[in-house]
Amino acid sequence: MIIVFKPQATEEDIDHVTDRLRELGLKSQISQGEERTIIGVIGDERLLDNQPLSVFPGVESVTPIMAPWKLVSREFQKQNTVIDIGNIQIGGNRIVVMAGPCAVEKLEITVGIAKEVKAAGGCILRGGAYKPRTSPYSFQGLGREGLDFLAEAKKQTGLPVVSEILDPRDTDIFLEKADIIQIGARNMQNFELLKEVGAYDKPVLLKRGMSATVKEFLLSAEYIMSRGNRNVMLCERGIRTFETHYRNTLDLSAVPALKEMSHLPVIVDPSHATGKWNLVAPLAKAAIAAGADGLLIEVHSNPECALCDGEESIKPKRFKELMIDLKKIAEAVGRDL
Numbered sequence: 653m654i655i656v657f658k659p660q661a662t663e664e665d666i667d668h669v670t671d672r673l674r675e676l677g678l679k680s681q682i683s684q685g686e687e688r689t690i691i692g693v694i695g696d697e698r699l700l701d702n703q704p705l706s707v708f709p710g711v712e713s714v715t716p717i718m719a720p721w722k723l724v725s726r727e728f729q730k731q732n733t734v735i736d737i738g739n740i741q742i743g744g745n746r747i748v749v750m751a752g753p754c755a756v757e758k759l760e761i762t763v764g765i766a767k768e769v770k771a772a773g774g775c776i777l778r779g780g781a782y783k784p785r786t787s788p789y790s791f792q793g794l795g796r797e798g799l800d801f802l803a804e805a806k807k808q809t810g811l812p813v814v815s816e817i818l819d820p821r822d823t824d825i826f827l828e829k830a831d832i833i834q835i836g837a838r839n840m841q842n843f844e845l846l847k848e849v850g851a852y853d854k855p856v857l858l859k860r861g862m863s864a865t866v867k868e869f870l871l872s873a874e875y876i877m878s879r880g881n882r883n884v885m886l887c888e889r890g891i892r893t894f895e896t897h898y899r900n901t902l903d904l905s906a907v908p909a910l911k912e913m914s915h916l917p918v919i920v921d922p923s924h925a926t927g928k929w930n931l932v933a934p935l936a937k938a939a940i941a942a943g944a945d946g947l948l949i950e951v952h953s954n955p956e957c958a959l960c961d962g963e964e965s966i967k968p969k970r971f972k973e974l975m976i977d978l979k980k981i982a983e984a985v986g987r988d989l
Contacts, residue, residue, distance in 0.1 A: 653693040654728055655705060658712045661689060665710025672708075676700070681877075683729050688712070692728045694878055719913070721870040723877040724884075729915040735855050735883045737812045737831055740775050742855075742885060743917035746988040748946035749978070750776035750814055750919070751971060755783050755791060755960035756798035765953055766805035768968035773975045773989070776832070777802065777811040778948055782818045783960055784838050791959040799829040806831075814857055814948075820848040827854055837862050837889055837924075840872050850879025857919065857948075859887040866906055870914060885917045886910055887948060890925030899927025899964070902935050907942040918943070923950040923964045932966055933974050940981045940989075947978075 655669060666689055670680045678695035693700070697716070706714045719725045734743040742748050751774040756762050766777045781798030783791060794801070802813045812831035817823070818839065826833050832855045839845055840861035849856050856876055860869045873884050888907060890900025902925035910918045920939035922932045936947050951971045955962035966974070975989070982989040 653697050653700065653714065653716050653722075655691040655693065655711060656713045656715070657689045657691075657710050659687050661710030661712075665708070666691070669705065669708050669711065672703070672705075676703070679878075681723055681728075681880075681882075685729075685731065690728065692717075692723050694722065719870075720867070721874040721914070723882075724870050724873045724914045724916060726913060726915055731915065733882065733884075733915045733917060735885065735917060737776065737855060740812065742919075743945050745986075747940055747944070747978070747982050748776060748919075749774045749949065749975065749989070750778045750946060751949040751951045752778040753780070753952050753960075754923075754950045754958065754962075754965060755780045756794055756801050757959050759801045759804060761953060762801045763805045763808055765951055765968070766809045766811055768953065769951055769971070770809045770811055772968065772972040773979075774949075774951075774971070775811065776814055777805055777809070778814050778834075778950075779805075780960065781815050782822070784816075784818055784836055785960075793960075796825060799825060803829050817845070817849070820845050823848055823852075827852060831855070832857050832885075834887075835859060835872075840864055840869065843872075843875055846872060846875040847879050850876035850881045853881060853883060855883040855885065856881060857885045857887055859889050859921070860891065860903075860906070862890075862892045862900065864891070866909060866913070869906075870910075873914070873916060885919050885946070886914065887919040887921055888925075888944075889921035889948075898925075898931060900925050902926065902939075904935075904938055904942045907939065907944050911943055917945040919946040919948055920944040921948040923948070923961070923966075927961075927964045929955065929964055929966050929970075932964065933970070933977070936974060937977060937981050940978060940987070941985060943985075949974075 783793035
């Protein structure tokens with residue numbers, strides 16, 4: 653349910669409504685628009701059956717939200733959510749490119765790639781310190797040491813860092829070392845982890861599960877936002893289909909669909925979507941044309957020796973060339989890069 657206030661509504665009017673909702677055991681999520689204030693009601697809305705909120709001072713309308721995801725929906729918030737990462741805005745007119753190695757390996761390699769990413773125009777460094785792998789014998793990441801390497805790369809380049817969390821017990825170190833916490837595809841429905849990152853204001857990059865529907869994807873985002881964290885980005889990274897020529901099938905139709913259904917920024921990961929470096933560039937270009945707000949691209953200086961997903965990583969020279977092409981496509985659709 654959303655409660656829309658009149659433009660002339662006072663702070664006292666808004667507090668009066670939120671106090672009443674609290675007395676009923678309901679939570680309030682307040683959204684301050686340019687002209688109006690909106691309250692999203694969270695909880696069992698049947699408690700409001702006998703509460704004539706529409707007659708409260710300052711209230712313009714009370715409308716049920718039909719979608720099962722409430723705070724994530726366009727019904728709750730018409731304007732796009734824009735997330736600030738330092739001087740970088742995600743969800744605005746600028747398309748944000750996050751790039752770096754799939755897995756952090758050595759400090760000098762991480763810093764070197766970060767410098768290449770920045771020089772090419774990338775504005776956020778991605779890197780995995782903890783790696784969830786299908787095989788227990790595959791490289792699992794450097795853990796906290798990897799986060800230290802990413803922090804040092806940020807110190808030397810100024811690039812904010814996005815990295816994947818696997819365990820709620822590691823939240824404190826991610827709050828300290830990362831600028832964006834990534835929830836990977838395998839953890840999209842790890843509801844305890846979603847609730848944990850939802851308890852903080854730290855931006856979250858939520859990846860779509862490999863077999864998840866758009867509805868399930870949005871409801872996972874709702875888990876995070878229902879705990880109070882509004883800094884959520886949705887990442888389409890390909891889904892599992894019958895096709896075996898490439899790793900996953902990139903669902904580009906999800907990009908405009910998510911933009912229509914939700915106000916959250918939408919990021920596309922063409923690297924994990926394909927699993928093949930030669931397919932990354934064309935799908936990155938297509939993602940921008942489809943309306944994506946950002947890209948997550950794997951870049952490695954020596955993919956042949958990478959400890960994780962070298963086959964889908966592009967070299968810095970190709971990344972630089974790709975950024976030039978992406979800028980042209982961004983301009984063609986009225987965006988900046």
